Amino acid sequence: MKKLILTAAAAALMAGAAHAERYVMITHTQGTDPFWPVVEKGGRDAAEAVGATLEYNFDVSGDMAAMAQLIEAAAATQPDGIIVSLPDADALGPAIRSAVADGIPVITMNSGLEASAELGALMHVGQPERLAGQKAGERAAAEGVTNGLCLNQEAFNTALVDRCTGYFEGVGGDLNMIDVSNDPAQIETRTAAALQADPSIDGVLAVGPHVCEAANRAIKEVGADVHLACFDLSPGVMDMIQAGDAAFTIDQQQRLQGYMPVIVLHLYNTGAGLLPGANIPSGPGFVDASNAASVSALAGIDR
Incomplete structure (x- = not known):
């Protein structure tokens, strides 16, 4: 037995x-x-x-x-x-x-x-990407942005286009989006060129964390006075927010x-086929100087 x-x-x-x-x-x-x-x-x-x-x-x-x-x-x-x-x-x-x-x-x-x-x-x-872009644009406008530029590292990605489109709906004005590629060196070069070509740009949205880090280097290189906002978290983005180089990032x-x-x-x-009754929105939420310290240790790991 x-x-x-x-x-x-x-x-x-x-x-x-x-x-x-x-x-x-x-x-x-x-x-x-x-x-x-x-x-x-x-x-x-x-x-x-x-x-x-x-x-x-x-x-x-x-x-x-x-x-x-x-x-x-x-x-x-x-x-x-x-x-x-x-x-x-x-x-x-x-x-x-x-x-x-x-x-x-x-x-x-x-x-x-x-x-x-x-x-x-x-x-x-x-996250609903266009809504996230709108929230970023509304906040940027409230913080003084009147003429924006959106940096898109994946031109094929409809979600990133939605972020840029929403940003300009929030700020006001026509879509001004450039393809900066996923290469940090190209991001920096193309951002610097765009800022030099139009000195009236006073707001930049980078729709990826590595894009935001490269954009920050370009802004410093050009010496522009620009409001910089990001999407997503990385240790570098957290450092930029705490240093005052970026206003905020959208956390999805x-x-x-x-x-x-x-x-x-x-x-x-x-x-037995259990399923939520709706999609699950993972964002958007804001990370800025008020709460960056509490999540910075999680950037690139769990956030």
């Missing part, structure tokens, strides 16, 4: 191991951007918490066709769920629809809120964007 019980227990353990949840997370870039390691950490922390495994993939080039191929390759392995950022719904939509048609639950995160549902995703985790709490999709997929797969 004891042998029979031990055999049954071993079989149960093997069956449980065979059915361990496996999720795949695919994002549109990493490279020089300090944002994504925090997202990845959130996903891995959540997977550990629920006893699942997480595979994290991205294409170093940021090419949308290559990212679509990553989604297709992930779907072919029949994971228990796919978590994917959605910067370009036209380019990535067919791969996501195909995964959904194959019965794979998909959650979009970070970018692509507006297109998520129509592609068949269960839900979206992230990207760890939640990695963490919550894994938890939701786990509940969906193991809890």
Whole structure:
């Protein structure tokens, strides 16, 4: 009898191991951007918490066709769920629809809120980007900005365009956005050139933390008197805020964007289809001189 019980227990353990949840997370870039390691950490922390495994993939080039191929390759392995950022719904939509048609639950995160549902995703985790831009613009206007410039490091990314568009809705005036690339040296050069070409620019919005750090160097190089606002956190951005070089940054709490999709997929797969009744907004929130000290130790780790 004891042998029979031990055999049954071993079989149960093997069956449980065979059915361990496996999720795949695919994002549109990493490279020089300090944002994504925090997202990845959130996903891995959540997977550990629920006893699942997480595979994290991205294409170093940021090419949308290559990212679509990553989604297709992930779907072919029949994971228990796919978590994917959605910067370009036209380019990535067919791969996501195909995964959904194959019965794979998909959650979009970070970018692509507006297109998520129509592609068949269960839900979206992230901040409403245009609203976040509007809030940044309204605050910049209240702090004296009248003629702004928005720095976009990913021209293909609709979420970043939404941030810039919202900023100018908040500040007032026509959209003034330039492509600065993801290369810090190019960001600095292109920002300096734009400020020199139009000395009336009195406000700059950088829609990524490494962009904001490079923009700060450009502003100092040119000697411009410019209100600088950022998106997202990094140790460098925290230092800039505490030094008075940046007015504020928008915090979208990207760890939640990695963490919550894994938890939701786990509940969906193991809890009779449990699913939140709405998308989960991870932001926006402001970090400025009043609260930077309390979150600076988390920048680049959990925020």
